[in-house]
Amino acid sequence: MELIQVDIVGLSTSPTSGGAYALVLGEIEGNRRLPIIIGAFEAQAIALELEKIQPPRPMTHDLLRDLFEAVGAEVLSVVIDELRDGTFYAKIRFVHNGRERQLDARPSDAVALAVRVDAPIFVAPAVMEEAGIPTEEGTGFPLSSESVEEEPQE
């Protein structure tokens, strides 16, 4: 079961989403996209880093990155590995004291960390098969305000 590497292809909200955002992950070698509903704070945490905005003080996910660095733990990857009862689950994989470890996390926290440490983002095939949306290459993700609310939430 080979994991599917993805990139962030979108981060969007709609007036009817109640403050939630859709984080859209796209297959690097493929055309499926995976939308995950995340909170406004977590969306901001991802957006600040994508836009290379450096807040004057460390935000919460910067502190998380700083802790990994301070204890000499290297983040290997993050993996969205499960979708259960409409909730996505993720793992942060890292090496500490020469041993490979993982931490349970919400996909939004995992991705907000991944963009800060340049770690690859993976999705388990079963998750992509269940929640991935095929798109024609280059047409972008057909996100409407309706579809945002119908997607599984983390």
Next chain:
Amino acid sequence: MELIQVDIVGLSTSPTSGGAYALVLGEIEGNRRLPIIIGAFEAQAIALELEKIQPPRPMTHDLLRDLFEAVGAEVLSVVIDELRDGTFYAKIRFVHNGRERQLDARPSDAVALAVRVDAPIFVAPAVMEEAGIPTEEGTGFPLSSESVEEEPQE
């Protein structure tokens, strides 16, 4: 210069605060109180733990606590040690691999972690002298919507 131990004595907002909250720390051996303006997300992170509400999935500060645990790092205390240009600065002090370390953090993140690991919260005397508000014992903190917006922010 002995640090002043404090407890959380309040967490409040007002209709005119623009979504910000006042985190009020009170001296354990004394009657001064230190209000710090924090964001809504950080306030929620503190409140969830104070109310002993366990969200179904780890929130961001739970993940931070989980990482400390996973790498065998013990949080000793958090210290609000500086107030500069209206911004409060804090440190998270911890032991990792037998060595004492510290991480720069915003007071809100530091306190949200402290309540999760039962670590004491300290304030540097200079910070308390500059921003602390004396109150009569037992009368509570005289927080008005006006005072919230005039306090230094983190």
